[in-house]
Amino acid sequence: KDTYVELRAPLGNGLDLKLGTYTEILGYEVFEAGNNPNYTRSYGYALEPTQMTGLLATYQFCPVVTAMFGICNAWNAGVNARSFPAMAESFKTYMGMLMFTAPTNTAFLAGSTLSVGAINGFAAPLNATVTSYYVGGTVNTPVSGLKLGFAFDDLDVHGMSGESWALGGYVAYQATEKLSFNARGEYVR
Numbered sequence: 001k002d003t004y005v006e007l008r009a010p011l012g013n014g015l016d017l018k019l020g021t022y023t024e025i026l027g028y029e030v031f032e033a034g035n036n037p038n039y040t041r042s043y044g045y046a047l048e049p050t051q052m053t054g055l056l057a058t059y060q061f062c063p064v065v066t067a068m069f070g071i072c073n074a075w076n077a078g079v080n081a082r083s084f085p086a087m088a089e090s091f092k093t094y095m096g097m098l099m100f101t102a103p104t105n106t107a108f109l110a111g112s113t114l115s116v117g118a119i120n121g122f123a124a125p126l127n128a129t130v131t132s133y134y135v136g137g138t139v140n141t142p143v144s145g146l147k148l149g150f151a152f153d154d155l156d157v158h159g160m161s162g163e164s165w166a167l168g169g170y171v172a173y174q175a176t177e178k179l180s181f182n183a184r185g186e187y188v189r
Contacts, residue, residue: 001031001051016058024049025056025068025097026117026134028151028168037172037182044153044166044186048132049119051077052093066099068117075121075130093121097134108142129158138170145174165189 004020054072097117102109114137123130136151149170166188
């Protein structure tokens with residue numbers, strides 16, 4: 001599914017570049033089913049694109065702040081997917097994300113994350129320009145092995161009335177090295 005070349009440019013802390021087909025940057029859950037703690041995927045996952053073909057740049061400003069920016073062929077998934085044929089070849093999809101990680105001096109919150117991002121492009125299946133917005137994170141708790149997560153996914157189909165969004169809450173408890181309990185609750189509109 002992913003085929004890309006990864007390069008590191010020696011700019012500041014190092015600019016990581018990924019060129020090819022790769023998993024998109026938004027979302028609490030991932031494409032690879034084995035990496036998701038729940039048996040099924042969320043409705044929020046269904047509102048996001050899943051695969052991109054293009055260039056993705058990642059820069060870590062410091063241990064707390066990381067930024068990503070990308071340009072790719074189309075919002076919809078598929079190796080080398082293209083925008084609707086009536087669109088000019090120069091019509092591309094743009095994406096960006098900021099990720100914040102709690103530093104080590106924040107007690108039990110250390111390592112907790114917050115991500116905010118968006119992807120804008122033409123979605124051939126919807127025959128419209130769309131913007132996917134995402135806000136999500138994972139919060140460590142004072143209870144050993146217990147983590148809480150949240151995700152807000154919004155799909156804005158330009159020129160169409162109505163709204164599609166999902167709000168998800170996640171609970172993960174690592175009881176032993178090989179036993180964990182996970183739950184997800186969602187509200188979707």
